[in-house]
Amino acid sequence: xxxxQPLQFDASxxxxxxxxxxxxxxxxxxxxxxxxxxxxxxxxxxxxxVSSIVGFSGEVKGNVVVSFGMDTAxxxxxxxxxxxxxxxxxxxxxxxGELCNMIAGNAKKDxxxxxxxxxxxxxxxxxxxxxxxxxxxxxxIPCTCSAGDxxxxxxxxxxxxx
Amino acid sequence: xxxxQPLQFDASxxxxxxxxxxxxxxxxxxxxxxxxxxxxxxxxxxxxxVSSIVGFSGEVKGNVVVSFGMDTAxxxxxxxxxxxxxxxxxxxxxxxGELCNMIAGNAKKDxxxxxxxxxxxxxxxxxxxxxxxxxxxxxxIPCTCSAGDxxxxxxxxxxxxx
Numbered sequence: 001x002x003x004x005q006p007l008q009f010d011a012s013x014x015x016x017x018x019x020x021x022x023x024x025x026x027x028x029x030x031x032x033x034x035x036x037x038x039x040x041x042x043x044x045x046x047x048x049x050v051s052s053i054v055g056f057s058g059e060v061k062g063n064v065v066v067s068f069g070m071d072t073a074x075x076x077x078x079x080x081x082x083x084x085x086x087x088x089x090x091x092x093x094x095x096x097g098e099l100c101n102m103i104a105g106n107a108k109k110d111x112x113x114x115x116x117x118x119x120x121x122x123x124x125x126x127x128x129x130x131x132x133x134x135x136x137x138x139x140x141i142p143c144t145c146s147a148g149d150x151x152x153x154x155x156x157x158x159x160x161x162x
Numbered sequence: 163x164x165x166x167q168p169l170q171f172d173a174s175x176x177x178x179x180x181x182x183x184x185x186x187x188x189x190x191x192x193x194x195x196x197x198x199x200x201x202x203x204x205x206x207x208x209x210x211x212v213s214s215i216v217g218f219s220g221e222v223k224g225n226v227v228v229s230f231g232m233d234t235a236x237x238x239x240x241x242x243x244x245x246x247x248x249x250x251x252x253x254x255x256x257x258x259g260e261l262c263n264m265i266a267g268n269a270k271k272d273x274x275x276x277x278x279x280x281x282x283x284x285x286x287x288x289x290x291x292x293x294x295x296x297x298x299x300x301x302x303i304p305c306t307c308s309a310g311d312x313x314x315x316x317x318x319x320x321x322x323x324x
Contacts, residue, residue, distance in 0.1 A: 045250075047287065055217035055280035063283050088207075093293030118217035118280060121225050125209065125290025130283055131255030 010158050014038050014139050016110035017064070017103070017154050021143055024102045029080045036142035041153065047127035049073065050087070052100030052120045056108075060115035062156030064107075065130050066100040072148030079147065093122040103152065113158065133157075172320050176200050176301050178272035179226070179265070179316050183305055186264045191242045198304040203315065209289030211235065212249070214262030214282045218270075222277035224318030226269075227292050228262040234310030241309065255284040265314065275320065295319075 018035050025033040048067035055063050068076065070087060077095045078084045085092040097120035104117045123130070132138035136157040143150050180197050187195040210229035217225050230238065232249060239257045240246045247254040259282035266279045285292070294300035298319040305312050 051285075053215060053283045055219075055283075057217075057219040057278055057280055062281050065283070090293065090296060094296065097293070116219055118219055119224050119295060121215045121217075121227070121283070122293040123213075123285050123287075123290055124293065125285075125287045128285055128287025128290045130285050131252065131259065133281060134252060134256065 013060070013107075013111065013156060013158065014141065014154055016107040017141055017152055019110060020103050020107035021141065021152055024099065024106055025076075025145060028102060029076060029099070031076065031079055031145045031147060033143050033145040036144070038139050038141045038154075041132055041138040041140045045129040045131075047129055049124070049126050049128075050096055051123045051128065051130055052096045053123065053130065054100050054104040054120045055118040056104070056115050056156050057118065058115040059113040059159060060108075060111060060156050061159055062133055062136060064100070064104050064156060065153040066096075066103060066150065067130070067153065068096075068150040069148060070126070072150055075147035076145070076150075087124065093124065096120075097122045175222070175269075175273065175318060175320065176303065176316055178269040179303055179314055181272060182265050182269035183303065183314055186261065186268055187307060190264060191238060191261070193238065193241055193307045193309060195305050195307040198306070200301050200303045200316075203294055203300040203302045207291040207293075209291055211286070211288050211290075212258055213285045213290065213292055214258045215285065215292065216262050216266045216282045217280040218266070218277050218318050219280065220277040221275040221321060222270075222273060222318050223321055224295060224298060226262070226266050226318060227315040228258075228265060228312065229292075229315065230258075230312045231310060232288070234312055237309035238307070238312070249286065255286065258282075259284045 049070035050073040051067040138155040141152040187193045211232035212235040213229040300317040303314040
């Protein structure tokens, strides 16, 4: 893409997500999440059961993935929706997508950049992996809450105006 | 989103994808694909082994998913890259993502709309499903080629200028 210059990865993007994860879970799901030390994802690809992917456009490009084990996803969604949902129902996928949407949207506000977010996709399947982009670091933010562990993978880059 | 009006689903979006699938496979992979009759995805959720998801932004919002069984993905990627690739390698995921990127980009040109596409995500995991958006039809385009069957799910909507 002519005119688009990949810049150094900006740690403030990750900080925005750390804040957002805690905010969204606390205010929207009434769950307090503890966020561990973010690290760069290397070769290893831990599998997940439920993932939601949301894409960024504009001055930030790439994808952010929120992944849960099935037990954790079921518990988080039950707390979020106020009732248990079957993992095969459309409502369950909608709830997981909405959580990812809120985490991405909340982080985006902190970027101070002209970025848009797309419509979340929700992947359900035991032990799937989601490949990372290779031209930008994939930062894994490990999280834990009363429902179990989950992680947020931030695989985005800031691009210049063109 | 204030000002954003969902419009009726436009069959020309699907036609653009039918053309694009045949074009990209023929010119970039040297595989002739036969495209079956598109249908609206209902409740059933057939599982896939390898999927690539690309998001649209601008005047078209939503996601398009290209899904393969593992055997078909391995064969298509081998033909595309000129060498067999291991399904766990980063190159394999890159190739699958690039195919999806080309199919989406090629279709986008036909839209006649101001739409952008994001960076593909690639999901690998036997028998995973990807939830569809409920406020827009998900059109499944079944395809077959010498490497096997695959499908393209077009889950996008045209939105008005705002």
